[in-house]
Amino acid sequence: MLETLNGAGGGERLVGGAAIGRKSNGEPVLLGCKCTACEKEMVPPVSVCPVCGGEAMREAVQPGEGVLYSYTVVHVGPNRFRRPLALGYIDLDNGVRVFSHLEGDTFEIGERMKFDVAVVGRDPDETDLTGYVFRKENGQ
Amino acid sequence: MSQANIIGVGMTRFGKYPETHLADIAWPAVKSALADAGIEPGAIQAAYCGSALGGMMVGQSILARIGMTGIPITNVENACSSSSTALQQAVMAVRAGKYDTVLVIGAEKLTALGGGTLPLNDDDWEASQGMVMPALYAMRAMRYMHDYGLTREQLALVSVKNRANGAMNPDAQMQKPVTVEEVLASRPVADPFTLLQCCPTGDGAAAIIVASDKAAKKYAGKHPIRVLASDLTSGRFTPGFRDMTSPEITVRGSAEAYEEAGVGPQDIDLAEVHDAFSIAELIYYEAFGFCARGEAGAFIESGASAINGKVAVNPSGGLLAKGHPVGATGAAQVVEVVRQLRGECGARQVPDAKVGLTHATGGGLAGFDHGACSIHILAR
Numbered sequence: 001m002l003e004t005l006n007g008a009g010g011g012e013r014l015v016g017g018a019a020i021g022r023k024s025n026g027e028p029v030l031l032g033c034k035c036t037a038c039e040k041e042m043v044p045p046v047s048v049c050p051v052c053g054g055e056a057m058r059e060a061v062q063p064g065e066g067v068l069y070s071y072t073v074v075h076v077g078p079n080r081f082r083r084p085l086a087l088g089y090i091d092l093d094n095g096v097r098v099f100s101h102l103e104g105d106t107f108e109i110g111e112r113m114k115f116d117v118a119v120v121g122r123d124p125d126e127t128d129l130t131g132y133v134f135r136k137e138n139g140q
Numbered sequence: 141m142s143q144a145n146i147i148g149v150g151m152t153r154f155g156k157y158p159e160t161h162l163a164d165i166a167w168p169a170v171k172s173a174l175a176d177a178g179i180e181p182g183a184i185q186a187a188y189c190g191s192a193l194g195g196m197m198v199g200q201s202i203l204a205r206i207g208m209t210g211i212p213i214t215n216v217e218n219a220c221s222s223s224s225t226a227l228q229q230a231v232m233a234v235r236a237g238k239y240d241t242v243l244v245i246g247a248e249k250l251t252a253l254g255g256g257t258l259p260l261n262d263d264d265w266e267a268s269q270g271m272v273m274p275a276l277y278a279m280r281a282m283r284y285m286h287d288y289g290l291t292r293e294q295l296a297l298v299s300v301k302n303r304a305n306g307a308m309n310p311d312a313q314m315q316k317p318v319t320v321e322e323v324l325a326s327r328p329v330a331d332p333f334t335l336l337q338c339c340p341t342g343d344g345a346a347a348i349i350v351a352s353d354k355a356a357k358k359y360a361g362k363h364p365i366r367v368l369a370s371d372l373t374s375g376r377f378t379p380g381f382r383d384m385t386s387p388e389i390t391v392r393g394s395a396e397a398y399e400e401a402g403v404g405p406q407d408i409d410l411a412e413v414h415d416a417f418s419i420a421e422l423i424y425y426e427a428f429g430f431c432a433r434g435e436a437g438a439f440i441e442s443g444a445s446a447i448n449g450k451v452a453v454n455p456s457g458g459l460l461a462k463g464h465p466v467g468a469t470g471a472a473q474v475v476e477v478v479r480q481l482r483g484e485c486g487a488r489q490v491p492d493a494k495v496g497l498t499h500a501t502g503g504g505l506a507g508f509d510h511g512a513c514s515i516h517i518l519a520r
Binding site for chain 2: 015016040041042043044050051069070071072073074075076077078081084085087088089091095096097099100101109110121131
């Protein structure tokens with residue numbers, strides 16, 4: 001069982017923390033789950049399978065890479081996040097679709113993206129928000 | 141089994157009524173529908189009231205204003221499909237023979253929420269990370285443009301057409317026509333959408349009187365409108381790939397509704413569809429079979445969805461111009477189709493309208509196209 005940042009109590013204020021884990025070397029990983037009955041995988045980890053209703057779910061580290069299915073740059077919405085805010089869906093290499101904040105200046109549908117953890121916003125009390133993001137594979 | 145008929149409709153013009161109680165926005169629509177049907181309030185046997193964000197017992201609070209309490213009142217919440225779901229419940233009750241005369245209400249006061257985008261459930265996985273409805277639809281638009289070469293100008297045509305239609309509808313919130321240039325120059329909301337490609341926020345109400353064949357003969361002052369299909373479905377959750385250019389919930393719902401009605405897309409003279417954002421109307425042309433996949437841009441450009449076109453889509457102005465007080469929308473779509481089928485729409489009248497459909501879908505939930513979808517097919 002990986003330690004999730006959600007329960008780590010490290011003083012970070014998390015967004016989407018249930019899907020962020022850390023390996024023993026500290027490297028962040030995208031956490032999902034797999035239903036042992038229907039074998040569907042999904043992000044984030046949940047205790048009941050939303051596909052078949054099965055309750056035997058096990059943690060499943062997800063591929064950290066995928067392809068950008070679609071995206072938008074949003075100028076409205078919750079002001080705890082930066083504006084404009086880039087949001088998108090990534091189709092991971094195992095077929096799971098993940099909603100994510102995107103890091104970068106420009107994006108292209110179909111381009112490869114990789115998982116990371118970054119500051120994604122700031123609350124009115126000046127506390128930074130940490131969340132998972134996907135950024136271009138070439139590291140821009 | 142009796143058929144269900146619509147014998148009266150009424151609505152409160154969509155707009156902003158921040159100083160008016162929701163019940164006071166809605167009761168005039170109820171009285172207007174009763175008068176339209178020529179039925180006295182005491183003859184209504186039950187009421188179904190749709191509201192997404194109006195709080196507890198909206199139906200009771202409205203009917204308490206006008207002395208119509210003591211009957212069974214069912215309040216329905218189903219996001220943007222709230223009052224179309226209320227109608228579906230009323231139609232089922234009439235068809236089952238439980239009631240002969242049922243009132244359906246849709247009522248919403250979004251100005252009570254302080255403006256901005258529609259509030260989604262805070263505990264939703266995507267909403268908690270900043271997802272808002274414009275962003276969800278914008279991602280559909282981006283993918284559609286990528287897959288089918290839809291242009292920003294074609295996208296803007298939806299707003300241009302619906303604003304022009306709304307300008308001829310006294311019940312529409314937005315009554316000023318706009319040009320493609322004005323649409324594209326309005327402020328950015330979620331790429332590729334500018335403000336004029338997003339439905340306005342507002343308040344309003346609509347009411348419908350549903351009657352059995354027996355009651356329709358007794359009360360209808362005007363020609364009763366037959367309910368050919370009354371469909372309700374929910375979205376299917378998927379954790380993986382979902383084609384965002386084809387709304388699975390509406391594709392299934394339209395097939396169910398056509399089958400129930402015994403008609404096909406070629407029979408539809410007008411359609412009030414859920415154009416919450418510009419792209420939505422285009423993908424619904426395809427979901428309802430008005431044109432083939434990928435051809436929606438060319439379809440609107442050709443004028444095929446204009447009032448005098450092959451199928452008049454959103455002659456009322458749609459959500460983009462008539463407005464979208466969430467829970468009231470489905471019932472208001474029915475008001476428009478009934479008036480069109482009766483030939484009462486003046487400058488925006490669809491010529492020789494015989495069959496029309498309404499389509500209200502919505503509910504932002506992670507892993508779904510939409511949460512709810514209700515479709516009705518009506519005929520004169």
